[in-house]
Amino acid sequence: MGDTTIVEALLLGILEGLTEFIPVSSTGHILLAGHFLGFESTGKAFEILIQLGAILAILSVYAARLWQILIDLPRDPATRRFVFGVLLAFLPAAVIGVLAYKIIKTVLFETPILICTTLVLGGFVLLWVDRWATRPRYFDATRYPLSMYLKIGLFQCLAMIPGTSRSGSTIVGALLLGADKRSAAEFSFFLAMPTMAGAFAYDLYKNYDILTAADLQIIGVGFIAAFVAALLVVRSLLNYVSKRGYAFFGWWRIVVGLAGFAGLLLFG
DSSP: OOHHHHHHHHHHHHHHHHHTTTTTOHHHHHHHHHHHHTOOOGGGOHHHHTHHHHHHHHHHHTHHHHHHHHHHTTTOHHHHHHHHHHHHHHHHHHHHHHHTHHHHHHTGGGOHHHHHHHHHHHHHHHHHHHHHOOOOOBOOGGGOOHHHHHHHHHHHGGGGSTTSOHHHHHHHHHHHTTBOHHHHHHHHHHHHHHHHHHHHHHHHHHHTTTOOHHHHHHHHHHHHHHHHHHHHHHHHHHHHHHHHTTHHHHHHHHHHHHHHHHHHHHHO
8 A cells, every 4th residue: 555545545534524414425526536536445445434434423523412312212202203213214225225236336436427417416406495495494303204304315315326415415305395404404414323324334244355454544544534524524514504504515516516527528
């Protein structure tokens, strides 16, 4: 493993942590950056497995709240209902992710022009929803209707297409269904925990026999970088979107997508 690979893994890990929980598509960013850097990971496992760093970041930030949920679970019907809602939202992506795994990893992950397209289109959708979403009716992510949890989970399935964004899909879905901007982002955090943990576990299961010691080293570098960067984002995102909304991230997606198109045109 050369120094260049370590530096690339560090940069990609930072990029993962900075973009995982904002609606700009961390996977799309990493795949595009990796394409132009010439970075190749075994089985495209690096791009999925370093998400463990982002998972641990959100678990550490939400540790006290998660502990309280665990304590309340046996005795509080509202807590049990919320946990069931999260699992209900997770179910569609779990099923489709397993069934479409091969297509996602061997076709969609290998199509940079698709990633650029979904970044741009998703940017315009985010700008539209941020401005024209209906007046919010739900302000607490733990009190959404059960049917709303399932519908948000169906929106999350759009993120199987790289460049769409897992957090972007769930946030847009929640906003369209009547959530306010802060609770939409917060529920995206909660839904990320089982979704990303499941993706990590399944991808490790599919690739553990082909990963080498060198692969594990660069994954470790990316994991640590993603953890540190994600901590910064999770601690500040809710306050930001409560005050300013999602327009900045819509423009971000459009700029990155257009830059990707230009890079593909110039460099292939």
